[in-house]
Amino acid sequence: MSTSKNVLEVKDLTMHYETSEGPVHAVDGMTFSLARGESLGLVGESGCGKSSVAISLLKLLPDNARILRGEIRLNSIDLVPLDEAGIRQYRWRNIAMIFQAAMNSLNPVHNVESQIVEAIRQHMPELSGEEIRKRVDDLFEMVGLEPQFKKQYPHEYSGGMRQRAVIAMALSCDPDVIIADEPTTALDVIVQDALLKEMRAIQEKLNMAMIYISHDISVIAEVSDRVGVMYAGRLVEVASTDAIFHEPLHPYTIALMSAFPSIEGDKTELSSLPGEPPDLLNPPSGCRFHPRCPFATERCKREVPEFKEHAPDHFAACWYPGGSS
């Protein structure tokens, strides 16, 4: 990993939630990097820890969350030891987030324009009023919102427009990294399609790095240069999008690929996995996927497989990658 090309380097990130029943092992030993201008898809089923990774990266954590170990290096600066005042210099200016529930990120009592103006004023106090207004106009145009909607309130917007407003807000300080947590999950396909295409175009145009989170592998196929697959709080595989879809190594990724229906190509049998994802209060020993894995052995039950490079830039955490013995 060369530091200069990577805008973000995450090493051994481990975060737990403390609960009355014990710790929830939501993020465990995650290591990955993000190059400048790159789009990394993060995919996994609900409850596997995707949002927990996102809020850890921005340190927007609830009171019961603890980062136990690891580094989050943003432009080489480790965010983990920073206190709230320290992180605030970087949050939104260098690393920003788009949440799934757009409505919660918008204030219902202010019109959309004034909210974006306020966000810019707070995070970029050096800009003049004139510069801010210009910036807002540019942002509206970039996310495909027509200027006549500037003075409207969030409730007057459709779901797709609200999500665009939230994207404009996240882009307002021109961050190096943007994290999008299931931004289109609540939208209909036609609206989703338009938004995905626009986000991808903006990300490429601004040469911004993006972590795109989704449970939907077909959306991930659409927006990612590289893909990380999560299972039960751990990253189990990271590779180029093409390799993840066409040469997956981890048995969970392999299963995910053949469980997904498609309207394209021949209609093939869908395979399903036995059982259900584990409870992260009590994750399985060894490889967390072992109870559902067709290749699991005694070793998988006992020992945590190392997350290692099996082919150039193709990482997986499995004792028997591709089902090999």
Add this chain to the structure above:
Amino acid sequence: MNRADILVDIKNLTKLFPVGQGVFGKTSLFVHAVKDFNLTIQRGESVGLVGESGCGKTTTGKLLTRLLDPTSGSIEFYTGGEATDIATLKGRDLKEFRHRAQMIFQDPYESLNPRIKIYGAVAEGLIVQSVTSRKDRQDRVKELLEVVGLAPAETFMSRYPHELSGGQRQRVAIARALAVEPAFVVADEPTSMLDVSIRAGMMRLMLDLSEQMGVTYLYITHDLAVARYMCDRIAVMYGGRIVEIGQTEELLRNPRHPYTKALISAVPVPNPRVKREAADIKGRVTKPINPPPRCVFYERCPIANKICEENDHPPLENKGDGQHAACYLV
């Protein structure tokens, strides 16, 4: 189509919801949730109903299972060659009909009472089937739970719905619907809240059940890829109307209606090597409140012209190979 094989014959089914008064209170405003809906479903068939949210899928499902009363139109149900119009059934007859048609909801909480244990939820259907002996009921509940993959059944029967995972709850909802041995099941997005690793298994289960028990499905989904796996035919809805219907593979490969074309090209594909064209469609969905007399898709259609604006909504017509579309220009 052989008439003997027909299970449901729906004609001009319409549901309008009142939503207030127009300016000066002169006109009443109605959402045309389902409008002039025509569809014939054969025994053992699985028909998919697809379209974006608000297009009228759930309302159609609720009308067909009579959880809602139609504004107008007929729904003929065939039993041994005899047709009964269930659109206007009341009282005892309606109650009896409800045993023959069941609806499974997207959110299993809608079909399960949170205070009733799993055993009770499934057994209720057996009581209406007049399985009166306690022992028979217990055996049957156990069997049904195992059919839907909740084994060993004993470990589930005494739990409450909230003590189960989302996937397990949906299985209970299916077992409960099957307990009355319905001829017709409306499944409203039954897998859309489930994760992929569980979803494929649930889809398989529903297909197997239709083969084993001869259940006929109206399978509602917003996901065309799911419809491809679950359905023999697909009906595409827009603004309360069916705008296209045809055999699944044919419809996906060769869509005729401009809306179907847009919908298909907007579906993301789980294969990064496939490059899709942009969907050709304008604007966004609006609620069909007192819609003007013209093609329901007019405002968003990329090919619309004067004919589409000056005439009523076009009828569903055979556009070749039995594929029907409601469009003047294709």
